[in-house]
Amino acid sequence: MKNKEVFESWSIDQASELYHISRWGAGYFGINPDGHAVAHPLQEAGASVDVMDIVEEAKSRGLKFPILIRFQDILRHRVESINHAFQKAIKECDYKNAYRGVFPIKVNQLREVVEEILDAGKKFRMGLEVGSKPELFAAMSLQDSSDSLMICNGYKDSSFIHMALMGIKLNRRVILVVEKMEELHHIITISKKVGVEPMIGIRARLLSKGAGKWAQSAGENAKFGLSTAELIAATDLLKKEKLEHCFKLLHFHIGSQVPDILTFKKATQEAGRLYAKLYKMGFHIETVDVGGGLGVDYDGSRTVFESSTNYTLQEYANDIVYYLGNVCDAEEVPHPEITSESGRAIVAHHSVLIVEVMGTIRKGTPADHLSYGKAEHPLVKELLDIRANLDQLNKLEAYHDAVERKDDAHNMFSLGLLELEDKAKIETLFWEIGRGVLESYRGKAHIPEEIRNLKDHLADQYLCNFSVFQSLLDHWALDQLFPIMPINRLTEAPSREGTLVDITCDSDGKIDRFIDFEDTSNTLPLHNIKTGPDGQTTKDYYLGFFLMGAYQDIMGDLHNLFGRVNEVHVFLDPDEPCGYYVEEVIEGSTVGMALASVQYDQHEMKRRMKKQVDKAIKADQMKPSEGMRLLRDFDRGLSDYTYLSA
Numbered sequence: 022m023k024n025k026e027v028f029e030s031w032s033i034d035q036a037s038e039l040y041h042i043s044r045w046g047a048g049y050f051g052i053n054p055d056g057h058a059v060a061h062p063l064q065e066a067g068a069s070v071d072v073m074d075i076v077e078e079a080k081s082r083g084l085k086f087p088i089l090i091r092f093q094d095i096l097r098h099r100v101e102s103i104n105h106a107f108q109k110a111i112k113e114c115d116y117k118n119a120y121r122g123v124f125p126i127k128v129n130q131l132r133e134v135v136e137e138i139l140d141a142g143k144k145f146r147m148g149l150e151v152g153s154k155p156e157l158f159a160a161m162s163l164q165d166s167s168d169s170l171m172i173c174n175g176y177k178d179s180s181f182i183h184m185a186l187m188g189i190k191l192n193r194r195v196i197l198v199v200e201k202m203e204e205l206h207h208i209i210t211i212s213k214k215v216g217v218e219p220m221i222g223i224r225a226r227l228l229s230k231g232a233g234k235w236a237q238s239a240g241e242n243a244k245f246g247l248s249t250a251e252l253i254a255a256t257d258l259l260k261k262e263k264l265e266h267c268f269k270l271l272h273f274h275i276g277s278q279v280p281d282i283l284t285f286k287k288a289t290q291e292a293g294r295l296y297a298k299l300y301k302m303g304f305h306i307e308t309v310d311v312g313g314g315l316g317v318d319y320d321g322s323r324t325v326f327e328s329s330t331n332y333t334l335q336e337y338a339n340d341i342v343y344y345l346g347n348v349c350d351a352e353e354v355p356h357p358e359i360t361s362e363s364g365r366a367i368v369a370h371h372s373v374l375i376v377e378v379m380g381t382i383r384k385g386t387p388a389d390h391l392s393y394g395k396a397e398h399p400l401v402k403e404l405l406d407i408r409a410n411l412d413q414l415n416k417l418e419a420y421h422d423a424v425e426r427k428d429d430a431h432n433m434f435s436l437g438l439l440e441l442e443d444k445a446k447i448e449t450l451f452w453e454i455g456r457g458v459l460e461s462y463r464g465k466a467h468i469p470e471e472i473r474n475l476k477d478h479l480a481d482q483y484l485c486n487f488s489v490f491q492s493l494l495d496h497w498a499l500d501q502l503f504p505i506m507p508i509n510r511l512t513e514a515p516s517r518e519g520t521l522v523d524i525t526c527d528s529d530g531k532i533d534r535f536i537d538f539e540d541t542s543n544t545l546p547l548h549n550i551k552t553g554p555d556g557q558t559t560k561d562y563y564l565g566f567f568l569m570g571a572y573q574d575i576m577g578d579l580h581n582l583f584g585r586v587n588e589v590h591v592f593l594d595p596d597e598p599c600g601y602y603v604e605e606v607i608e609g610s611t612v613g614m615a616l617a618s619v620q621y622d623q624h625e626m627k628r629r630m631k632k633q634v635d636k637a638i639k640a641d642q643m644k645p646s647e648g649m650r651l652l653r654d655f656d657r658g659l660s661d662y663t664y665l666s667a
Contacts, residue, residue: 031514039515039546040506041536044321049095049370050567056512058565060373060591062094067593068600072508076375076563078603079589085662086377087487087586089569093604094593095371096134097141103315103363104145106338113339116346117356120338123172125150125313126160128364128571133590133605138367139163148194150174150362154181167192172222172270172310172360174198174245182208186217198222198272198310200245205255209262222270222310223247223255225295229275229288245274252295256304268304270360271296274312278365280325282332285314286340293348300354308358311341315363317370319502319568320536328502328536334366368570374492374586375508378562379665381519381550382482384452391446398443400426400433404450411457417469420458427451455479480544481519482531485564486665489523489530490580495572497529502536504567510548518544521564524665525581579618584610584663613659623659630655 033052037043042050048064057073072090079088107120124138126149139147148170149160160171161184171193173185177200188195197219199205205221212219226246247255259265273292275284289311296309315337316330325331332340341359349356393405404426407419430447433439455475462468487493495501505521520543523530535545550562577585588607593600613623634648643651 031512033511035514036511041321041504041538042506044323045318045504045536045568046321047318047370049092049098052511054512056510058506058508058511060092060095062092062591062593063098067094068595070591070593070601072373072375072565073563074599075589075591075603076508079587079606082606084587084589084606084608085664085666086375086563087492087664088375089492089574089586089588090373090375091134091570091588091590092371092373093133093137093590096137096368099367099370100138100141100145100147102334103338103361103366104142104147106335107342107359107361109335110338110342114342114346116342116359118358120342120359120361121146121148121170121308122361122363123148123150123170124367125152125362125364126156127152127575129368130156130159130575132159132163133607134368134371134570134574135159135163146170148172150364154178154184157181157184161188161191161193164193169193170360171195172198172272172362174200174224174272176200177204177207179207179211182211183215186212186215186219189217189220190215194220196220196222196270196308198224198270199247199255200224202247202251202254205258209258209264218264219267220269221259221264221267222272222308223252223268224272224274225249225252225292227273227275227288227291229284229291252299256299256302259304265304268299268306270308270310271299271306271357272310272312274362275314277313278316278327279314280316280327280330282330282336282340285311285332285337286344289341289344290348293345294352296345296357297348297352297354301352306357308360309345310360310362311345313362313364315361315366317365317568317571319369319504320541321504322536322538365571369568370570372570372574374487374566374569374573376485376487376564376566378550378564379484379486379524380552381484381517382522384479384481391442391449393446397446398439400430400439401443401446401450404447404454408450408454408457411454416458416461417472420455420472420475423451423454423458452479476518477543479518481517481547482522483519483547483550483564485521485523487523487586488525488577488580488583488664489532490525490527491577491583492569492573492586493532493566494576494578496532496534500534502534502541503569504536505532505545506565506567507548508563508565510562513548515546515548517547517549519547520544525583527580530580579615582612582615582619582663584615584618586664587662608662610663611660612663615663616659626659627652627656 033056037052049061051059053059053071057071060070060072075090103122111120126135146168150172151157151160152175185195185197197208208219224246226248259268273288275288292309296306299306318330319328322329323331346356404423407423411419427447430439430444434444456479459475459479462472489497496503521532533543535542551560587609589603590605591601592604594602631652634652637643638645638648
């Protein structure tokens with residue numbers, strides 16, 4: 022890629038193809054003629070937003086990196102897209118009931134996100150799903166309509182059940198989903214005490230289960246749900262208590278990020294049969310909740326790979342509606358209302374994390390401080406000869422010879438037979454030869470495996486100002502792939518291959534798996550970074566981590582006490598000159614806030630520091646002016662952003 026011809030012919034279309042943006046972007050992201058990443062929050066129906074413009078505005082407001090950009094209009098568009106897909110499927114399949122979705126708060130609990138989803142879903146009567154007491158309290162405060170729908174999943178104690186029943190007294194449709202038989206007894210007992218008839222849902226533990234990372238969350242060994250025998254026991258108890266009419270909803274869940282559409286088809290048919298049989302037993306269930314699992318095509322491969330999906334949103338809706346309606350028609354029972362708990366598919370696309378590249382760590386770059394003379398060690402001489410004649414040599418053979426010399430040098434150094442400077446020269450020459458060999462294979466149809474591995478070994482490390490553990494926890498914990506690409510300089514051909522390392526002190530704070538067309542890649546094509554004598558970059562270079570809206574916001578870990586990142590919220594507005602505006606800025610965690618989260622009191626810390634400074638001044642170890650400056654810096658530092666300043 023380094024030759025002049027490639028640079029002159031490079032285009033943004035090639036950049037788009039290289040980073041697969043047209044495949045994973047779902048119409049929400051692209052590249053403009055300036056070589057900047059752009060967002061299309063309403064796809065082709067609205068204005069585009071230059072991500073670099075948002076970066077520059079954030080910088081003008083004094084915000085430091087990393088920065089999370091939320092495109093609130095994407096949230097609204099995703100809500101509308103899911104509802105319209107089901108409406109279309111219902112019409113085409115002549116389904117005799119409606120669709121009503123709920124958003125599972127656990128996927129992104131940020132109030133601004135939940136409020137935006139509820140506002141966009143108001144015309145679709147969209148509700149919320151909760152799985153804990155804090156989520157229940159949040160949902161009850163946000164939903165004030167008499168037609169509000171709230172589905173309560175997860176294990177429940179007495180106070181959880183009592184508060185949900187109070188929601189029913191407020192004329193809300195609050196459905197308590199039974200996860201185990203003991204809960205049903207508990208719900209009935211408490212409902213009698215407070216004088217409220219419960220709205221009961223039952224989660225069925227289907228034999229059908231998903232695929233991918235979360236496959237084990239469903240099936241007969243699932244954590245939640247009632248087996249067929251337990252389901253019969255539950256219906257017997259409801260009959261005994263004369264509460265058959267309180268059984269409002271049948272629930273099932275086959276896992277998160279389901280990659281294969283066949284999974285949904287099988288599970289929907291199985292659940293449809295359960296619904297039909299229960300209806301015929303006298304339980305006139307109103308709703309079938311198909312749970313979550315609607316996936317996001319993170320890698321753009323459109324396959325059953327765990328970071329992808331082999332179906333579209335419309336195909337998903339079509340199959341749910343068709344198979345449920347088909348079973349009901351065969352069993353001659355009414356079509357139930359359909360509910361789904363699609364969280365990831367609603368929020369994933371709406372947020373982009375922007376990180377700043379602080380510098381690079383490279384292998385194989387010439388070491389200017391090393392000079393070569395006539396009286397070199399024999400191993401150094403041999404490698405110098407290979408480097409000088411590489412163009413005429415068989416490249417693979419030359420590489421093998423270089424590997425042998427490097428191994429010999431390692432063994433000799435371990436035995437005390439090689440000086441440190443000679444070892445440095447040998448390693449430097451080896452990587453220079455390796456880079457030359459790798460360059461000779463560029464563009465060839467067949468590349469030996471050891472040369473492909475050499476590419477990974479020679480990859481630069483790009484030091485990025487962020488924490489994997491705070492902002493990309495699923496990558497570290499689950500090997501989840503996220504689309505990553507530069508957001509500027511995309512009119513230039515990338516000339517390097519790199520991995521990404523964060524600023525934590527943990528060796529796991531890195532990203533070395535990236536999406537690729539056929540499989541995954543251990544490196545990412547990136548641009549050359551120029552640095553000054555101090556090692557700092559001389560030209561701004563930013564990377565975007567896309568499809569970050571699901572789970573990453575809430576699951577971040579305070580490793581090294583790097584806290585929440587700065588956020589900017591972007592809204593489209595045709596009255597604005599550029600078609601959009603930054604509606605809100607939410608500043609990230611300060612040093613003091615991060616410390617307070619682990620029980621450090623700022624006032625006590627300042628008192629202790631002053632005591633140490635006073636002691637140092639009295640001992641004549643520090644001048645009073647130095648002590649006062651230190652205390653001011655300490656005080657000011659507690660209000661600083663936890664991440665690095667450029």
